[in-house]
Amino acid sequence: LSKPTAAQQAAELVTRLLGGDRAALARVITHLERDGAGAREIDTLLAPHVGRAYTVGVTGAPGAGKSTIVGSLLAAALAQNQRTAVLALDPVSPLTHGAILGDRLRMEHITADERVFVRSMTADAHGGGLSVVTPLAIRALDAAGWPWIFVETVGVGQSEIDIVEAAATTVVVLNPGWGDEVQSIKAGLMEVADIFVINKCDRDGAAETRRDLERLIAQAPPSAWKPPIVDTIANQGSGVDALWQAINDHRGFQEQSQLLPGRRDRFLRLALRSLAQQSLNARIERFGASARFKDLLGKVTRGEDSIHSAADKLLKQLLKD
Amino acid sequence: LSKPTAAQQAAELVTRLLGGDRAALARVITHLERDGAGAREIDTLLAPHVGRAYTVGVTGAPGAGKSTIVGSLLAAALAQNQRTAVLALDPVSPLTHGAILGDRLRMEHITADERVFVRSMTADAHGGGLSVVTPLAIRALDAAGWPWIFVETVGVGQSEIDIVEAAATTVVVLNPGWGDEVQSIKAGLMEVADIFVINKCDRDGAAETRRDLERLIAQAPPSAWKPPIVDTIANQGSGVDALWQAINDHRGFQEQSQLLPGRRDRFLRLALRSLAQQSLNARIERFGASARFKDLLGKVTRGEDSIHSAADKLLKQLLKD
Numbered sequence: 001l002s003k004p005t006a007a008q009q010a011a012e013l014v015t016r017l018l019g020g021d022r023a024a025l026a027r028v029i030t031h032l033e034r035d036g037a038g039a040r041e042i043d044t045l046l047a048p049h050v051g052r053a054y055t056v057g058v059t060g061a062p063g064a065g066k067s068t069i070v071g072s073l074l075a076a077a078l079a080q081n082q083r084t085a086v087l088a089l090d091p092v093s094p095l096t097h098g099a100i101l102g103d104r105l106r107m108e109h110i111t112a113d114e115r116v117f118v119r120s121m122t123a124d125a126h127g128g129g130l131s132v133v134t135p136l137a138i139r140a141l142d143a144a145g146w147p148w149i150f151v152e153t154v155g156v157g158q159s160e161i162d163i164v165e166a167a168a169t170t171v172v173v174l175n176p177g178w179g180d181e182v183q184s185i186k187a188g189l190m191e192v193a194d195i196f197v198i199n200k201c202d203r204d205g206a207a208e209t210r211r212d213l214e215r216l217i218a219q220a221p222p223s224a225w226k227p228p229i230v231d232t233i234a235n236q237g238s239g240v241d242a243l244w245q246a247i248n249d250h251r252g253f254q255e256q257s258q259l260l261p262g263r264r265d266r267f268l269r270l271a272l273r274s275l276a277q278q279s280l281n282a283r284i285e286r287f288g289a290s291a292r293f294k295d296l297l298g299k300v301t302r303g304e305d306s307i308h309s310a311a312d313k314l315l316k317q318l319l320k321d
Numbered sequence: 322l323s324k325p326t327a328a329q330q331a332a333e334l335v336t337r338l339l340g341g342d343r344a345a346l347a348r349v350i351t352h353l354e355r356d357g358a359g360a361r362e363i364d365t366l367l368a369p370h371v372g373r374a375y376t377v378g379v380t381g382a383p384g385a386g387k388s389t390i391v392g393s394l395l396a397a398a399l400a401q402n403q404r405t406a407v408l409a410l411d412p413v414s415p416l417t418h419g420a421i422l423g424d425r426l427r428m429e430h431i432t433a434d435e436r437v438f439v440r441s442m443t444a445d446a447h448g449g450g451l452s453v454v455t456p457l458a459i460r461a462l463d464a465a466g467w468p469w470i471f472v473e474t475v476g477v478g479q480s481e482i483d484i485v486e487a488a489a490t491t492v493v494v495l496n497p498g499w500g501d502e503v504q505s506i507k508a509g510l511m512e513v514a515d516i517f518v519i520n521k522c523d524r525d526g527a528a529e530t531r532r533d534l535e536r537l538i539a540q541a542p543p544s545a546w547k548p549p550i551v552d553t554i555a556n557q558g559s560g561v562d563a564l565w566q567a568i569n570d571h572r573g574f575q576e577q578s579q580l581l582p583g584r585r586d587r588f589l590r591l592a593l594r595s596l597a598q599q600s601l602n603a604r605i606e607r608f609g610a611s612a613r614f615k616d617l618l619g620k621v622t623r624g625e626d627s628i629h630s631a632a633d634k635l636l637k638q639l640l641k642d
Contacts, residue, residue: 039629040627040629040630043627043628043629044627044629044630046627047621047624047625047626047627047628048624049624050624051622051624135628136628139628261622264622265618265622268618268621268622268628269609269618271628271632272617272618272621272628272631272632272635273605273609275628275629275632276605276632276635276636276639277598277601277602277605279632279633279636280598280601280636281598284594284597284598288590288594296593297586297589297590297593300368300589300593301372301582301585301586301589303368303369303370303371303372304368305368306361306364306365306367306368307364307368307456307457307460307589307592307593307596308360308361308364308365308596309361309365310593311592311593311596311597311600312600314593314597315597315600315601318597
């Protein structure tokens with residue numbers, strides 16, 4: 001008997017995934033992460049089966065309590081017998097793996113439940129980064145029939161902001177006393193938030209943080225949806241039902257206002273743009289090792305060429321290859 | 322009299338910049354930020370005059386004390402009559418402007434000195450982001466004859482890490498008690514640090530943070546340069562001389578080991594790659610508004626095409642235009 005080809009293995013895995021096999025789903029996501037043989041075939045086979053899931057992005061700084069909130073939301077969804085999947089993204093290097101996993105152990109007591117699927121992914125798993133793998137993994141969860149998908153990520157860079165923005169509902173988690181955080185690192189997220197959470201709302205500064213947020217919301221361009229601010233103490237379960245309600249309200253609002261096709265387009269745009277950029281970056285990397293690129297660098301170093309002109313030549317070369 | 326062309330204005334500005342005119346330098350950087358008429362000519366005119374400056378990148382989380390440290394380093398450099406320029410980068414949205422500037426007022430008492438040049442830049446100033454503008458601004462400062470250039474940025478995303486990594490010496494600033502930070506958000510920076518600073522070292526947890534760092538350094542691949550850890554209380558000036566010494570030690574080490582040409586190549590690679598990517602992204606954005614792109618999205622939405630195959634078509638189209 002000959003060994004099955006990558007395409008045959010992919011077909012078998014996807015058949016099992018579509019039949020509800022959790023192990024097959026996990027293996028499919030691993031294939032997508034590694035971008036190995038079969039990743040392309042897998043997405044082709046999944047394509048006719050996607051389009052039913054509702055995606056919720058949850059983001060905020062490290063330590064804000066994102067994992068605890070997602071864990072509590074899982075419980076709230078289960079109380080209504082809603083099956084829910086979680087993608088926990090770790091946009092940092094291999095060194096960090098332990099710490100992040102430790103943080104996520106809190107979710108584990110719940111993951112024995114058949115109605116829950118939890119998966120962590122790291123950026124280093126893949127040359128293209130999480131903005132390439134995440135949309136593909138969401139499509140796999142969608143095709144596997146998971147109606148709710150929570151995507152949890154640290155909101156540190158533009159690509160992470162892109163990822164949560166591609167969700168149908170985006171939740172931004174803050175803590176009291178984060179006036180400076182609200183003003184600085186989180187500003188990009190302010191612009192994409194559908195719902196704000198002030199977690200650990202029993203701590204000093206909660207009122208000021210709420211006031212800061214209200215001012216930012218008031219300054220935003222007028223819109224039919226005004227982001228609510230939900231107070232939570234997630235590790236005591238306090239406020240989580242209100243948050244689950246706010247998520248469902250936002251979903252209902254978007255369904256009524258016919259906004260979901262636009263959100264889906266935004267998600268696909270992100271996925272397409274990320275894959276195309278990945279492919280272009282691969283060309284730049286390949287060319288970067290060439291003698292012609294060293295020539296280009298040498299000319300710039302000796303002041304014989306400008307950066308702009310050298311970049312033009314680089315691009316021309318890339319597009320020719 | 323006819324109005325001078327952009328090229329004529331650029332030539333006049335660059336002549337003044339090369340003659341030591343600070344206002345001309347500031348205007349040149351503004352031109353580069355806006356990528357307006359003349360930006361390309363400016364870099365061409367600067368090209369023969371660059372290659373003498375030494376660039377130090379300073380990064381860390383918001384609130385770590387980067388601005389205070391850079392301000393103190395300026396004072397240490399001045400005490401040795403070293404002329405020094407600072408580029409303070411703000412990789413966030415326009416909303417944040419006030420807060421970051423407030424943080425940087427501390428530097429202002431020193432900026433009346435002729436031997437100092439301080440400039441802030443924001444990411445939103447330019448479609449291509451700071452990874453495009455920063456190398457161009459560094460080249461302008463270099464050509465203007467500034468022998469030391471400090472680049473200060475919040476180490477939040479990959480592009481910010483790229484920027485500080487392109488410096489000849491990279492300083493990573495941490496605070497005591499940041500065990501979790503060391504493990505998570507800063508891990509990418511661990512790999513690029515030439516010097517670590519534990520600022521506010523009189524606070525609880527300094528010893529643990531040092532131990533965490535020492536363990537990370539010990540785990541790193543063996544190298545001729547072992548990153549030192551410098552304790553500072555920057556707002557009291559404590560430890561800053563030791564940090565200035567460590568920077569000079571690292572510079573001396575790299576000069577002796579002939580490592581600076583490699584660093585310069587890395588800097589130019591970043592600059593070229595960023596400019597080329599910016600140009601490619603502009604093509605993607607343009608195409609994203611086209612009817613053909615909507616067709617592509619529609620096929621994926623209806624499950625008639627996979628993401629990979631649609632991305633291939635997108636790329637083919639981009640390279641044809």
